[in-house]
Amino acid sequence: MAIPKVFITRRLPEKCIKPLQQVAEVKMWSEEYKPVPREVLLQEVQTSHGLLTMLSDRVDETLLAQAPQLKCVANLAVGYDNIDLEACRLHHVIPCNTPDVLTETTADLVFALLMASGRRLIEANDYLKQGKWQEWGPFLMAGADIHHKTIGIVGMGRIGTAVARRAQGFAMNVIYHNRRRNVEAESELGARFCGFESLLETADFVVNLIPYTETTKGLFNQNAFTKMKKTALFINAGRGATVDEDALYQALLEGEIAGAGLDVFSQEPIPKEHPLLTLEQVVALPHIGSASVETRKQMISLCCKNLMRTLAGEKPITPIET
Numbered sequence: 001m002a003i004p005k006v007f008i009t010r011r012l013p014e015k016c017i018k019p020l021q022q023v024a025e026v027k028m029w030s031e032e033y034k035p036v037p038r039e040v041l042l043q044e045v046q047t048s049h050g051l052l053t054m055l056s057d058r059v060d061e062t063l064l065a066q067a068p069q070l071k072c073v074a075n076l077a078v079g080y081d082n083i084d085l086e087a088c089r090l091h092h093v094i095p096c097n098t099p100d101v102l103t104e105t106t107a108d109l110v111f112a113l114l115m116a117s118g119r120r121l122i123e124a125n126d127y128l129k130q131g132k133w134q135e136w137g138p139f140l141m142a143g144a145d146i147h148h149k150t151i152g153i154v155g156m157g158r159i160g161t162a163v164a165r166r167a168q169g170f171a172m173n174v175i176y177h178n179r180r181r182n183v184e185a186e187s188e189l190g191a192r193f194c195g196f197e198s199l200l201e202t203a204d205f206v207v208n209l210i211p212y213t214e215t216t217k218g219l220f221n222q223n224a225f226t227k228m229k230k231t232a233l234f235i236n237a238g239r240g241a242t243v244d245e246d247a248l249y250q251a252l253l254e255g256e257i258a259g260a261g262l263d264v265f266s267q268e269p270i271p272k273e274h275p276l277l278t279l280e281q282v283v284a285l286p287h288i289g290s291a292s293v294e295t296r297k298q299m300i301s302l303c304c305k306n307l308m309r310t311l312a313g314e315k316p317i318t319p320i321e322t
């Protein structure tokens with residue numbers, strides 16, 4: 001093959017993509033914070049052998065049908081609900097993601113979100129900075145304890161297990177629900193497998209880490225929130241569309257649950273006017289689960305390695321296997 005072409009859908013640091021530039025002609029969308037327009041992407045794929053995509057780029061049949069030379073799509077995320085895997089199979093395109101390198105960083109963020117929600121950190125910070133702190137009071141910004149409470153993790157893969165490890169350090173009781181039993185988490189961390197409903201009824205902190213699929217769509221619905229304790233906090237770092245956000249809003253408004261810490265939303269970026277953002281018992285973050293500088297560099301490097309291997313006719317390090 002003549003020198004292969006790779007298109008990167010966001011501006012990334014030149015230093016991080018240097019190895020890729022040595023083996024391919026690399027073109028990059030010029031903006032860091034604005035996604036590449038769909039028409040530009042559809043144009044670029046026509047001559048590309050590799051794509052480095054963000055979770056906001058849709059890789060579907062329409063795109064793949066216009067990409068006769070495409071061999072690999074390297075997605076800068078562990079989640080891949082933006083990629084049509086069946087269409088990739090039909091077009092002989094290898095999809096890759098970035099598992100492992102982001103596990104601990106994402107687990108840190110999940111736990112930070114849990115703590116910020118439980119101990120009302122963002123609310124307290126705003127209260128102080130807005131000059132509202134006039135007197136100390138015994139219940140001023142009093143939140144919920146985290147230590148010795150029950151954490152219920154829905155989606156006990158790598159990140160779930162890393163969250164459970166952190167919870168163990170806080171002497172929490174760890175219960176989980178997952179498609180398959182996680183033997184490692186059970187034997188090493190004392191995590192206990194639970195039915196979904198039983199987890200909802202028992203947990204003080206319900207942590208959602210499940211990916212978005214046809215089966216998980218809207219799993220956290222009105223029924224689910226009604227089952228949770230009125231003091232429960234709901235943490236979502238999985239995917240937004242696994243939650244019925246109208247039901248979540250109503251549950252928070254009506255005191256069915258006490259609060260929520262959200263890093264992901266059905267629509268991203270979530271509009272500023274969204275009802276969920278009007279609630280002080282909601283901590284909301286702009287999908288920054290894996291956003292540490294070190295980890296983002298490792299994710300980019302892994303994407304480049306996956307592309308380089310595939311373009312050289314070798315097996316990538318982390319192809320998406322379902």
Ligand code: DGY
Pocket residue numbers: 055076077078079080102106237238287288289290291
């Ligand atoms: C992912 O990589 O899928 C995570 O959502 C990033 O935070």
